[in-house]
Each structure stands twice: as structure tokens, then as C-alpha cells.
Amino acid sequence: MQLEINSNNEIIAYLVCGGIDGIELVKYGGAIPDNFEENFKPSFYLLKNNEIVLNPNYIEPTPPKSAGGPTTEQQMINQLGLQVANLTAEVNQLKGGVSNV
Structure with missing residues (x-):
């Protein structure tokens, strides 16, 4: 070993x-x-x-605590989702469709 x-x-x-x-x-x-x-x-x-x-001094590591809000990645995904929804609404308006936004 x-x-x-x-x-x-x-x-x-x-x-x-x-x-x-x-x-x-x-x-x-x-x-x-x-x-x-x-x-x-x-x-x-x-x-x-x-x-x-x-090891008598071993301390179990604690995972980092979340601040409770969405992570940066979650915020970015939410922004992308909103952009897709807005673009879809614009495309539908240009096609003469109905907008749901």
C-alpha cells in the first residue's frame, strides 16, 4: 500500500x-x-x-450552506427561460399569432 x-x-x-x-x-x-x-x-x-x-483531531467537514436563494446558475437559467418566452411571443406576433406574455 x-x-x-x-x-x-x-x-x-x-x-x-x-x-x-x-x-x-x-x-x-x-x-x-x-x-x-x-x-x-x-x-x-x-x-x-x-x-x-x-486521528484524534479529525473534524468532519461540513458542506457549505446555501444562502437560501437561487444559485448563480439557477438565476442564469431563469433569465434564459424568460428570454425564450419573450422571443417566442415576438415570433408569434410577427407570424400574426396570439401572444401569451
Whole structure:
């Protein structure tokens, strides 16, 4: 197993086989805690004295909270929808149709 370790000795990634160019990995051949792969999250484990141990300082990251309003992408989609509706109404007027806007 190869481990990617940050400056705090936290394990932020691991590889069972192979490698990744440009990333410094530490080869590890010691005991692996039960359910390591199932429980793995970046920084959840430390490499301490050449052993994988739970990180006592681990804090579960919290997802960013929404401000409650529409996102920028949603606002842009809404504006595009309004533009399509307006253009459709103009096309219908030019064709002699009825406008619903």
C-alpha cells in the first residue's frame, strides 16, 4: 500500500497498487486497521510511528450552506427561460399569432 501524507502526517489518500506521477507517496507494509477502506476519509487516519492510527483531531467537514436563494446558475437559467418566452411571443406576433406574455 502507498499513502499520501500531508505535513501533519494525516493520510489524505492511499493506493493499493500502482502510482501517480507527481505525487509523493510513502510505501507502507504494516498492519492496516479493520475497516480502513470502508471508513477512509482524508485526514481521518494518521501515520504515526510507522502505524496507521485514528486521528484524534479529525473534524468532519461540513458542506457549505446555501444562502437560501437561487444559485448563480439557477438565476442564469431563469433569465434564459424568460428570454425564450419573450422571443417566442415576438415570433408569434410577427407570424400574426396570439401572444401569451
